[in-house]
Amino acid sequence: MSERESMEYDVVIVGAGPAGLAAAIRLRQQAEESGQDLAVCVLEKGSEVGAHILSGAVLETRALDELIPDWKDKGAPLNTPVSDEKFMFLTGKGSMSMPIPLLPQEMHNEGNYIVSMGNVCRWMAEQAEEMGVEIYPGFAAAEVLFDEQDRVVGVATNDMGVAADGSAKAGYEPGIELRAKYTMFAEGCRGSLSGQLIDTYGLREGADPQTYGIGLKELWEVPDENHQEGLVVHTAGWPMDNKTWGGSFIYHLEDNQVYVGYVIGLDYENPHLSPFDEFQRFKTHPAVRGMLEGGKRVSYGARALNEGGLQSIPRLVFPGGMLIGCSAGFLNVPKIKGNHNAMKTGMLAAESVAEAIAEGDAGQQTLDRYPTKFEQSWVHEELHRARNFRPAAARFGMALGTVYAGFDLKVMKGKLPWTLHHKHWDHETLKPKDQMPKIEYPKPDGVVSFDKLSSVYLANVWHEEDQPVHLRLKDDSIPVSHNLEYFDAPEQRYCPANVYEIVRDDDGSNPRLQLNFTNCVHCKTCDIKDPKQNIQWVTPEGGGGPNYPNM
Template structure:
């Protein structure tokens, strides 16, 4: 393969480089230009366009947005819909019981939004201020010199599966900066390496995660309840499995339906995708989708560790913000507002540093974040998610009530998290789950779902999903855990072939990957490594997702 010396990378210099054009990354860029219009700010985004890789069942708490752009009317964001009612259900196999909506899930004053449309709108605001945004370029490498981050390099383009340059070869670019903001979202590939390089997780709990799977439907007008947010817990999940659903009615006759399952589940036979499909058949849920049309599909891992899983946020030359850091508020089921606020705080610390003595490590950023409303908000709910892991569903509900109404977030203890990949039991100790076949109307298979995500990867490129030890795919995963990757992946990437001939091997269909990162998180020996593919590869979610 052509050496770096034979074809050196071109370099561009900026004051600040932002990795990721999500709500956090774009808010940081906007705030920097508000504070100092002369700053050169660049945002690099691996999706083909801003919003292409954004999927979320999103209710936006507009607090941070209104602090960022004080005269904003959130209703101007395409499809944004004021919340008019909240419902919280406990599902049994045949029935549903309305429960009091937890205070954290009261959504008066909030908006149901398409997160993709929100970031597209934020991207427009950023560009109007002079921010340079480069979609379709994946940040593949962190540039570290003398122990300090000095920027990132985008991935080379036109590398074949054999690792050799093709006729379309293009060397990646170096984007150098005084400070680099990592806003990659949950389980970012560069963030994962930074945590190791700078020991950022020292003193923090392991991060814990959920997988969120979502579909967007156009429903019949008589089934549409504009502004309704509906959440549920219970069926179809077992009592020892954390998770729940959402249905959000927004826009005109659009319903976003999704399911989140904690990745600390124990049964290797569980399929989050199949649990979601089964959920839609519940008698309290299915009527919404009678005569409806499924428009899109997507999936994404989300952080669930909260306060005690926050890593060190600043290191020489860079900072972590938003879901790269893990600022999602799990009981609220919201992370955009905290991501945006952490971004604004980081931007303010950087702007001050660039005006001053430019310290390598921005200690002012975590200090400012502790003085903001984000810190107490996350601290107050720190024991709710681990309570479900420790006490199960019913015990978790009791614990959540105590934390909310009695201790009011000031309990004199903190419950702790454990790594999700260690939670799986051996297949011999678990019962296989018999999932019904899809009907093609309300329930679907994974491949037809991936088709709706518009996922595409250049075929002739190195695999972005690799096994650190290929032998473990059979010796450990297949033999001991019944190949859980064939079920926890919501896109059908992993497949066991040759089992009938007693010669099983793992086939990786990387072209199906929707970049959810679940495999990188849940593999029982952490043997699967997710890295960025060639820029612009992956899903292309439409407006509404």
Template sequence: MNRESMAYDVVIVGAGPAGLAASIRFKQLAAEAGRDLSVCILEKGSEVGAHILSGAVVDPRALDELLPDWKNMDSPLTVPVRENHHWVLTARKKYSMPHLMMPSFMSNKGTYTVSLGNLCRWLAGQAEALGVEIFPGFAAAEVLFNEDGSVKGVATGDLGVARDGSHKPDYQPGMELHGRYTFFAEGARGHLTKELKRIFALERDSEPQVYGIGLKELWDIDPERHVPGRVIHTQGWPLDDNAWGGGFLYHQDAGQVALGFVVALNYSNPHLSPFEEFQRWKQHPEIKAILQGGRRVSYGARAINEGGYQAIPKLAFPGGALIGCSAGFVNVPRIKGSHTAMKSGMLAAEAAFEAISADRSGDALDSYDSALHESWIADELKMVRNVEPLVARFGGTLGTILAGVEMWMRTLKIGLPFTMQHHRDNETLWRKDMVRPIDYPKPDGVISFDRLSSVYLSNTNHEEDQPIHLTLKDADIPITVNLALYDAPEQRYCPAGVYEIVGAEDGDPRLQINAQNCVHCKTCDIKDPTQNINWVVPEGGGGPNYPNM
């Protein structure tokens, strides 16, 4: 295939916190050494931040190291967290958990509530000021390899390909980006990262990564109900002990609250719908009271790494490295991962600069791997490494109590003397005949909503006449396995209405894939029972366009 190519010292896939921090740190080191070294970032979203979705309460620890003067640089971190509330919900009531019951490392002191998308846009400006080239709207579709098997770079996807594979009049072949080192910062369940893990056996010595799905909305609320810097987390209702997760509600600037709900994807009932659980949660009297009289302005969803320290794969391989949520550094009980993602990118940049300064390229950056496991990232994740497995094993009530005891024991240096294991999320569903269907209430159009009107608020769009990016390894499995055994759970775990069983009333059911709706959350790629669904990158610029998430 004849494709144009461009060469850089470092190529980065993904303009999230990790990729941007890596680019800034690398250019800082180059400037300090008086060297003109090149960095480019490919971003599949239409702009930086278009695909970024997080709560978010941001710990500025990594930012303090990367840009020590950030407070004087017009950053979007302007709303410090001033109040912390943790509620345990029943169907009608709440019980506040005193903050003193939380271990000290769970504190939000010194953190900020902010749009992570806006933080990334600001970081992109800092990166470009240092000479980093950022290409939004270009999706990395393929990993390129040298003859010796090392990573050579990536290729962007072709543009102007019709659904039947033919070339439309505006067809443009992809471009190759070659790097002495390539960093993969795709976020949770990156499609190239998944292939790299397989090719280089990066998970051979780690536990499998496990995930949650986070659903989020932004609301403009009544000014009298708005308290900038107030942070609320909830657990309990509406989930039962066969599923776990919780809600969040953050009072941000401009009279807005960011609220959302996270469901761990190891749930067992195939009838469960994370989207419907989120809508039901909003109807709790305490949550509804905050939203009453407000207006929903945005919606989105994204998978979240929840595997913790034991699920970190091997990070370096010949010619490349995994950074940020491509590897998985989320501190689950703190519900924070941006600071660890940024620090991982910084460590990878330092290792790459050291290698290039020694006139090396294409080898494995083992110094990055070792530096990360000796960093404060590892210290932080080791403290909470048994929290997710305890809740997953013992349920939301008993598991949370045991996890709390474990975290307090860790502060006293006497935690469990072993690290618990994970089970893959696609292996946890029970058959449909083993559980009762869940009767979800109809949306009222005021506090709760349907999926299609929600997707509309995500500004999601894909070129309609392009190959479907949600591919099936076997077209029969959705009916012979998923529908027959699990009542087609893809209809419910997808938060965007992508998957739909049609023709059942005529005795000829088939799976219809509404790829146009896809918000790139990756849940289907994770939760499908037989791993029959494979998410591949669509044409660059497609997907959601989150303005302030």
């Protein structure tokens, strides 16, 4: 196989999401202000910028206002300001509305916009390229490059045209090395290279375990009578029980379109639970069904999200690089928002790098000025205020946890003199199958509820079939000997794309795991929730995965 080519930059950014693009733009702004010429490159594993971006999303514009103050004049796709909002507690058949003024300020949305973050990122990429940033979609960063002193000096993309058996196919092209003074990792939640760096440099020392949720989302077109442009709806309660963290969002954007989604904490206990089927069941509730009936489902997707908050953020810097955005985990859980924090941390990292390079640094420092800037920023301030919200639910249950969190945020303004901590990793929380009730999910009605395979079709997923499988099992025996034996193969249910399937011979014998890896929507749930941490998600060939339109 051919040797890899190498390209040199001042800064390489892995991931063209809100954090990575904000960092790229801020780097070029800093370069223009100081008169220095910073060469900046952004790698994006999706087929185009925005193809893999999945977020609610109601966007708080605080970071965008700082980054591009004239974003309205420049045509940013923020077309739907929030005009009204509701919060409902659901029971099996009924609902109760909570007056918005009684909720903590974090849960208010006045001044925010309902957006497609995929479209926002596409627009941000245009701004970055106009400023001289090089963006390469369809190229997945698959390897971290180190020098002799174990300092990060860049990344390499994966080889293209490799067959499933590892041989080179016709049209094989070796990966490219992109070397830099500093490398920023903006891969999003549970980034594969970010995880490697966290382990390599012990960045989690002193931090709580990260805890996650899985977010499932659909885009609908609904009749005029069901649509209220600018309406934001959130629900809690049914179909979750008191021990299981979960809730929904319903956002009415322009053109009779509605985002509907559900988030379930991945610290759930019942191995029989299926997040996808809970989402489908949620839509059958009388308070929700009426919003969707007569409409058409247009798209579907799923993505893991960080929920640990401030106490779960790892050390942000290491020799030659840094973690920004959701690679580190800056989601504000009560706000159900992280895009503004991702953008701001990208900006803070960019300012730290630009300052160091302007001082003559050739990339030899560990840029502690970045975590210092973070600790002095409004991102840290709001995460500190919200720090007890998610662990309260894990410790006390949804009912008491909500009361505790409401008192903390509404009455004490997040100033209680203690911090609750996350005690477990999500993969440690499943209980044996015989100790938990089985869940019978209703058959999809094809009107508001659907099956996994038809949903994956709407995610526009594509992977080259003849390539190495990107979902690697450390031990091939564990799916049957451990997961099936003790937990009834929970990967069949926590995966929202029917990637994992236990198949048997005609007589029911010889159970084995079948990997339908071409269905994968890159949500990372398997990498998080597998009880033995036996599944390792690595980047597939660049350009593969979902292709989300307007999500």
